[in-house]
Amino acid sequence: MLDNFFNKLSKGKTLTEAEKAVFGQHVTIKKLRKHQYFLQEGEICKSVAFVNKGMLRCYLVDEKNNERIIQFAPEGWFISDISSFISEDRSNLNIDALEDTELILISKAAHVYLETAVPEFFKFNYTQYRGAYIALQKRLIDMFTLSTEEKYTKLLSIYPDIMQRVPQHMIASYLGLTPETLSRVRKKLSVKKTGA
Amino acid sequence: MLDNFFNKLSKGKTLTEAEKAVFGQHVTIKKLRKHQYFLQEGEICKSVAFVNKGMLRCYLVDEKNNERIIQFAPEGWFISDISSFISEDRSNLNIDALEDTELILISKAAHVYLETAVPEFFKFNYTQYRGAYIALQKRLIDMFTLSTEEKYTKLLSIYPDIMQRVPQHMIASYLGLTPETLSRVRKKLSVKKTGA
DNA sequence: ATCGAAATCAATATAATTTCTTGATCCGCG
DNA sequence: CGCGGATCAAGAAATTATATTGATTTCGAT
Numbered sequence: 001m002l003d004n005f006f007n008k009l010s011k012g013k014t015l016t017e018a019e020k021a022v023f024g025q026h027v028t029i030k031k032l033r034k035h036q037y038f039l040q041e042g043e044i045c046k047s048v049a050f051v052n053k054g055m056l057r058c059y060l061v062d063e064k065n066n067e068r069i070i071q072f073a074p075e076g077w078f079i080s081d082i083s084s085f086i087s088e089d090r091s092n093l094n095i096d097a098l099e100d101t102e103l104i105l106i107s108k109a110a111h112v113y114l115e116t117a118v119p120e121f122f123k124f125n126y127t128q129y130r131g132a133y134i135a136l137q138k139r140l141i142d143m144f145t146l147s148t149e150e151k152y153t154k155l156l157s158i159y160p161d162i163m164q165r166v167p168q169h170m171i172a173s174y175l176g177l178t179p180e181t182l183s184r185v186r187k188k189l190s191v192k193k194t195g196a
Numbered sequence: 197m198l199d200n201f202f203n204k205l206s207k208g209k210t211l212t213e214a215e216k217a218v219f220g221q222h223v224t225i226k227k228l229r230k231h232q233y234f235l236q237e238g239e240i241c242k243s244v245a246f247v248n249k250g251m252l253r254c255y256l257v258d259e260k261n262n263e264r265i266i267q268f269a270p271e272g273w274f275i276s277d278i279s280s281f282i283s284e285d286r287s288n289l290n291i292d293a294l295e296d297t298e299l300i301l302i303s304k305a306a307h308v309y310l311e312t313a314v315p316e317f318f319k320f321n322y323t324q325y326r327g328a329y330i331a332l333q334k335r336l337i338d339m340f341t342l343s344t345e346e347k348y349t350k351l352l353s354i355y356p357d358i359m360q361r362v363p364q365h366m367i368a369s370y371l372g373l374t375p376e377t378l379s380r381v382r383k384k385l386s387v388k389k390t391g392a
Numbered sequence: 393a394t395c396g397a398a399a400t401c402a403a404t405a406t407a408a409t410t411t412c413t414t415g416a417t418c419c420g421c422g
Numbered sequence: 423c424g425c426g427g428a429t430c431a432a433g434a435a436a437t438t439a440t441a442t443t444g445a446t447t448t449c450g451a452t
Contacts, residue, residue, distance in 0.1 A: 376441090382441095383442080
């Protein structure tokens with residue numbers, strides 16, 4: 001059940017059976033159907049979720065009422081509104097399932113406990129946040145420097161798997177484009193390849 | 197905003213403006229998208245919902261993993277797992293939205309308060325439960341005594357509106373039939389009408 | 393034991409909804 | 423001005439949900 005989770009955590013090192021057991025006791029499984037929310041605007045985010053199966057998206061709703069996608073999270077990824085999780089105030093993000101999904105939830109208490117009880121977990125989180133920070137910074141820079149076309153092709157090359165599973169209009173939303181514009185960019189690209 | 201709600205409550209009598217204001221303070225609005233849960237198995241039901249717009253269904257999942265629909269709730273109806281609401285233990289029912297829906301939620305504290313503060317509300321609930329009890333008893337009797345065909349036609353005649361808005365396989369589930377069987381019953385009926 | 397009502401299994405048809413594309417037009421900015 | 427992209431509107435294409443049908447099986451009541 002928790003195998004994917006353990007593999008992810010112990011990348012490189014291995015967890016002892018005792019440590020695995022500790023996780024087993026502090027973690028809960030939750031299944032979401034497609035479209036179901038993990039977190040809704042206004043709620044306090046009570047846990048960090050490891051995606052064991054399926055896929056989620058994290059988005060916010062802007063003034064004009066369109067959904068702006070911040071992040072996708074397929075199997076093997078963690079997702080949460082860390083800000084809300086840590087400071088325990090109301091989230092302005094929404095996180096919902098793009099497919100039927102299975103999550104492994106780590107509550108705040110569990111999180112705190114596990115970080116001390118399993119040093120490996122602490123280190124893991126450290127690496128995780130640092131990595132996430134770096135990735136986000138890159139994304140920000142790309143947003144400033146790349147052309148729309150480049151943003152899209154780069155995205156494709158980094159997450160080809162995700163891009164296949166997600167409807168185009170969500171990719172557009174992730175890139176900050178309208179679906180129409182993305183459709184046209186794709187057409188242009190395919191012409192490039194096909195033609196001379 | 198709360199007009200439908202007040203109309204329903206004050207059927208016959210009229211609420212004073214003061215009373216309406218009291219309601220306004222103790223009640224919250226919640227919007228659900230199609231498919232979204234109001235209550236999920238395992239949770240404690242924290243409020244009674246008045247359906248202001250849209251429609252919900254209440255169902256349980258049986259041993260064989262099929263959904264058995266207990267109740268539909270279109271606009272103007274109340275829905276909740278009263279058992280869980282009153283005794284505050286985990287529900288084994290699921291309630292979700294069949295359409296985009298707007299609910300008016302009455303928390304337990306609000307419910308208790310309002311019943312004393314607004315005698316009209318107390319009486320209303322009294323009538324409501326009594327009526328619900330009677331209706332349920334009738335349904336039970338019908339389940340025992342009517343043929344499948346009769347159950348279906350009776351359902352149609354009592355809730356023609358609901359039957360139109362709900363997919364057939366859910367009606368089948370409500371009647372305890374497979375979708376195939378219901379489809380055949382309907383065919384037989386239409387032949388009856390059309391033919392000689 | 394057997395008849396009939398309904399379940400089950402499998403395939404297909406139909407309908408509804410989502411997703412994608414395209415054209416026309418407009419808008420802001422360097 | 424001219425470019426990149428938004429907006430609006432209409433269709434097309436694809437996917438998913440819903441409904442029907444036939445063949446076969448199960449099971450309780452006669």
